[in-house]
Amino acid sequence: MDSSSLRERQKERRRARIYSVAIELFKRGGFQTTTATDIAKASNVSRGTFFNYYPYKEAVLLDYGSEVMDRLRDQAESRLSQGIPPLAVLYEIWDALAEENARERDLFPPLAYEVMNPNPERARTAYQALPLSKVIELILRPLHQSGQMRTDLSLQRISNLIADTYLMVALRWSAYGTDRPLQEEMRLALNLLLEGAVRRDLVRP
CATH class of the missing domain: 1.10.357.10 (Tetracycline Repressor, domain 2)
Incomplete structure (x- = not known):
């Protein structure tokens, strides 16, 4: 597997993790009260990384x-x-x-x-x-x-x-x-x- 394919798979896994964590937080605490910072912290990524995957x-x-x-x-x-x-x-x-x-x-x-x-x-x-x-x-x-x-x-x-x-x-x-x-x-x-x-x-x- 070349490095570009590996990076793409890593990005897909990171996006999937951010997504699943975000949905779980929305269900548990409510959409309005859950912030991008909350999602990033629970996903073990930076706030900037969250916005790289989800602009809002x-x-x-x-x-x-x-x-x-x-x-x-x-x-x-x-x-x-x-x-x-x-x-x-x-x-x-x-x-x-x-x-x-x-x-x-x-x-x-x-x-x-x-x-x-x-x-x-x-x-x-x-x-x-x-x-x-x-x-x-x-x-x-x-x-x-x-x-x-x-x-x-x-x-x-x-x-x-x-x-x-x-x-x-x-x-x-x-x-x-x-x-x-x-x-x-x-x-x-x-x-x-x-x-x-x-x-x-x-x-x-």
Whole structure:
């Protein structure tokens, strides 16, 4: 193994250690109260080294969110390949994501806020790290290709709207809470999106 490959592997291991330590600290002490200095100290690196890997504290959460999205995509591809109907797969993925968010309730709000960060570059980085709309698009593509979906909106637009709805409902639930579990709240929202809120004969053209 040459020296450059060795350095790359060392960097990957260091980043993985910083990431796992940071997530553990966030879960134990809360995201807001955990500082970059806390993470660096617990990871046995300098504060400067931490920022070499993560330019801001929220960037750690983007790695977490990206891992969740990868798991959901793998689950969706597996279920579709087994012949499970796309809408059934969508509900499964929706439930799995709601379960993850409910379990890690303290991590979700700062992660969601990154998608809406006023800094365009940070918001774009967060959006790319959390491609929920791409997972939804993957699931719905068979319905779109078979002509079972409306044609006045593109598949990408529909998928983006569904993903945006998830983000806002889950963020509100995480911040304020409701009498319903998040999974139930999210199913209500998805039902509304898929079925519509008003009888079609009452909707003006």
